[in-house]
Amino acid sequence: MPAAQPTARSRVRRIPKRGRHDRETIDAILDESLVSHVGFAVDGQPFVIPMLHARLGDRVYLHGSTASRLVRTLAAGVPACLTTTLVDGLVLARSAMHHSMNYRSVVVLGDAVLVEGPDERAAALEAFTEKLIPGRWAEIRTPSAQELKATRVLAMELHEATAKVRSGGPVDDEEDYALDTWAGVVPLALRAGPPVPDERLADGIAPSPAVAGWAAERGL
Amino acid sequence: MPAAQPTARSRVRRIPKRGRHDRETIDAILDESLVSHVGFAVDGQPFVIPMLHARLGDRVYLHGSTASRLVRTLAAGVPACLTTTLVDGLVLARSAMHHSMNYRSVVVLGDAVLVEGPDERAAALEAFTEKLIPGRWAEIRTPSAQELKATRVLAMELHEATAKVRSGGPVDDEEDYALDTWAGVVPLALRAGPPVPDERLADGIAPSPAVAGWAAERGL
Ligand SMILES: Cc1cc2nc3c(=O)[nH]c(=O)nc-3n(C[C@H](O)[C@H](O)[C@H](O)COP(=O)(O)OP(=O)(O)OC[C@H]3O[C@@H](n4cnc5c(N)ncnc54)[C@H](O)[C@@H]3O)c2cc1C
Ligand SMILES: Cc1cc2nc3c(=O)[nH]c(=O)nc-3n(C[C@H](O)[C@H](O)[C@H](O)COP(=O)(O)OP(=O)(O)OC[C@H]3O[C@@H](n4cnc5c(N)ncnc54)[C@H](O)[C@@H]3O)c2cc1C
Ligand code: HEM
Ligand code: HEM
Structure with a gap:
């Protein structure tokens, strides 16, 4: 490469x-x-x-x-x-x-x-x-x-x-470490929520293997 | 406006x-x-x-x-x-x-x-x-x-x-609604995790009211 x-x-x-x-x-x-x-x-x-x-x-x-x-x-x-x-x-x-x-x-x-x-x-x-x-x-x-x-x-x-x-x-700055202000990091990330079926999805169609597997890997 | x-x-x-x-x-x-x-x-x-x-x-x-x-x-x-x-x-x-x-x-x-x-x-x-x-x-x-x-x-x-x-x-497309393919939406959003204190934060300094309140509102 x-x-x-x-x-x-x-x-x-x-x-x-x-x-x-x-x-x-x-x-x-x-x-x-x-x-x-x-x-x-x-x-x-x-x-x-x-x-x-x-x-x-x-x-x-x-x-x-x-x-x-x-x-x-x-x-x-x-x-x-x-x-x-x-x-x-x-x-x-x-x-x-x-x-x-x-x-x-x-x-x-x-x-x-x-x-x-x-x-x-x-x-x-x-x-x-x-x-x-x-x-x-x-x-x-x-x-x-x-x-x-x-x-x-x-x-x-x-x-x-x-x-x-x-x-x-x-x-x-070195002198600011003496302050009693809380400092740190708030982690941020793009996260997925549970898949939402289409309104027009016919009854009984479960999430496909790719979608279900992907969601499971993310604990959804 | x-x-x-x-x-x-x-x-x-x-x-x-x-x-x-x-x-x-x-x-x-x-x-x-x-x-x-x-x-x-x-x-x-x-x-x-x-x-x-x-x-x-x-x-x-x-x-x-x-x-x-x-x-x-x-x-x-x-x-x-x-x-x-x-x-x-x-x-x-x-x-x-x-x-x-x-x-x-x-x-x-x-x-x-x-x-x-x-x-x-x-x-x-x-x-x-x-x-x-x-x-x-x-x-x-x-x-x-x-x-x-x-x-x-x-x-x-x-x-x-x-x-x-x-x-x-x-x-x-109208004809594709007959397929038995799962369809829907996977919601995505930028989400915060719990605040991580700075390594150099002096002992006993708790998250400040603004940070603690912000985190509490998001259930962190
Ligand atoms: C989420 C986020 C928020 C930011 N917020 C700010 C802000 O509010 N203020 C601020 O000044 N800067 C911010 N930055 C940094 C900003 O993207 C620039 O890197 C910085 O402003 C320098 O800009 P410049 O035009 O002087 O770049 P220079 O360093 O002159 O850019 C020269 C070359 O470096 C490369 N380069 C520059 N920036 C980036 C980059 N971010 N990623 C990959 N390659 C790059 C490009 O090839 C560019 O042509 C932020 C960056 C990110 C990712
Ligand atoms: C997350 C995301 C992913 C996308 N992925 C794709 C993709 O893969 N392929 C694709 O074709 N399009 C994608 N789009 C849509 C894309 O941003 C353009 O709107 C679209 O491609 C039309 O581009 P155009 O140059 O023909 O725009 P035109 O409709 O000719 O743009 C005319 C004017 O409309 C306004 N405009 C255009 N797009 C946007 C916009 N997104 N937001 C606000 N104002 C806008 C601007 O003022 C622009 O000057 C995506 C949009 C988003 C937000
Ligand atoms: C919440 C408040 C702020 C955030 C989130 C923020 C964020 C950032 C980010 C992400 C950069 C880019 C640094 C990099 O290239 O990696 C930056 C650059 C910079 N910020 Fe801020 N900033 C904030 C407030 C301020 C304030 C109040 C000032 C000044 C008084 C300031 C001055 C600068 C300067 C001068 C740079 C340029 C650094 C450089 O290019 O060398 N920022 N800021
Ligand atoms: C995972 C796969 C894909 C994703 C996530 C995706 C996403 C997108 C998005 C977000 C847009 C912008 C629509 C808008 O302006 O709101 C778009 C436009 C478009 N996509 Fe895709 N796309 C995918 C696959 C494909 C494929 C396989 C094709 C073609 C065979 C295709 C053809 C087009 C065309 C033609 C447009 C332009 C629509 C217009 O401007 O009128 N896309 N796509």
Whole structure:
């Protein structure tokens, strides 16, 4: 796997000790996070649009409608930025200024390309589903030719990608440790609740093995 | 409160029934979400950077270092986009294509301005803390003159803002309701865990009233 090398525009400058350029860290964040915020400019105005993403190897995939502005703009080959953030906690310091958050984030720079090969397209669409609930793809009606025609898949290479990670407790100024203010971390995480059946689900259809297994693993 | 009017570039076009332009919806999403993804371009390359935000009235505030590229770029008055997303659930349909997510997101377009007035600056910095844990500001050491000098506060007006909301179960093609595939929603939400004291917290300092009250409200 090629290492993502920091370039002049992707080297973390503010608090550089929190910057990571290794693919192991980058991939783990991309794989855990569900949603990216994708930036591109139209007529000089930047837009940042939330999109589901999925990584396979050295590429991050997006999908959307053939008619979508984001899809059409990115497919034309403009510079883009894909950013995803996991929020891990509130960092409560003794001083206001040293309040912070624990987080893991990834920024990917580059042009997106339209994925035209049918095998890669199919693999990406499967990856979106498998990423959410492993095993789900085998349980559902797969896309028809007409549905595939309405859908575009985009890919960004992980050549110019950076991660930034903050973890641990607050870091206060030395003299503030004498204060009797409580300080610490409130952990935060995206958590699932028990699956809610569709109103139109026919009687007697129990959660499928993929959904039931996924829920059981999380104690739901 | 002025209504945010959809403009040519902020009217939701894809699945427009999910678009909302009322400030009540927009404000509620901005107030619940902690992190924005802020887009701006430098030399034609868009960057999307995660930042804490806080809303007061018609403005969304950001803060960072005087030396930060984001802060310096936005303070110079370039077009920007601030987007925030709350993920509410995985929508598991009978067909692959109708898989989706439940979400609430806001996109704010416009230039950011540097907040220079000391009162507005102080109110914004307090808002960041109060938003996380109400009552925390009164418990902590407030910023020194030197700390304030190192910090910049930026504001974006909510003039050109859009929300988009998806909720409820999957919407399958009529013929797919005959399949015996389980379908429904897995709710997702950012949840807090019990507060973890700082390693350097002196013995006998219990969680402060603001932190203890916040944790108790969430059953932690
Ligand atoms: C949840 C969260 C909340 C944050 N809140 C704030 C806040 O309120 N104020 C604040 O100043 N900063 C905040 N940050 C940090 C912020 O994302 C930037 O890292 C920081 O502001 C420096 O910005 P800059 O433009 O000066 O970056 P520079 O360090 O100049 O950026 C150079 C390059 O480093 C990489 N990079 C920068 N930031 C990140 C990142 N977060 N993840 C991955 N790669 C990155 C990009 O490739 C970028 O092009 C937050 C981060 C997270 C994840
Ligand atoms: C968690 C999440 C995951 C998503 N995953 C996908 C996905 O995988 N594929 C996909 O196609 N779409 C996804 N969406 C929807 C996506 O954000 C866009 O709304 C959609 O792709 C249409 O994009 P467009 O560029 O064609 O927008 P247009 O409808 O042309 O956008 C016009 C204007 O509408 C406003 N707008 C657009 N989207 C949003 C938004 N999400 N929130 C607030 N205002 C908005 C903006 O002002 C924008 O300038 C997701 C949304 C969320 C919140
Ligand atoms: C787990 C799998 C999937 C998830 C979670 C998912 C999620 C989403 C989401 C959240 C949207 C945005 C809808 C909106 O604007 O509110 C979307 C749009 C879209 N998805 Fe998927 N999707 C998945 C799989 C697929 C597959 C397999 C296909 C095609 C075969 C597909 C085709 C589309 C299309 C065409 C749109 C654009 C809708 C529009 O803008 O009109 N999706 N998807
Ligand atoms: C609840 C309150 C606050 C929270 C949650 C918070 C959060 C953050 C976060 C997450 C960062 C990014 C640090 C990084 O890059 O990893 C940051 C940066 C910064 N914060 Fe805050 N902050 C808060 C209050 C304040 C206050 C009150 C001040 C000033 C008086 C301040 C000044 C700064 C400065 C100067 C930076 C830039 C650090 C750098 O880039 O070197 N913050 N803040």
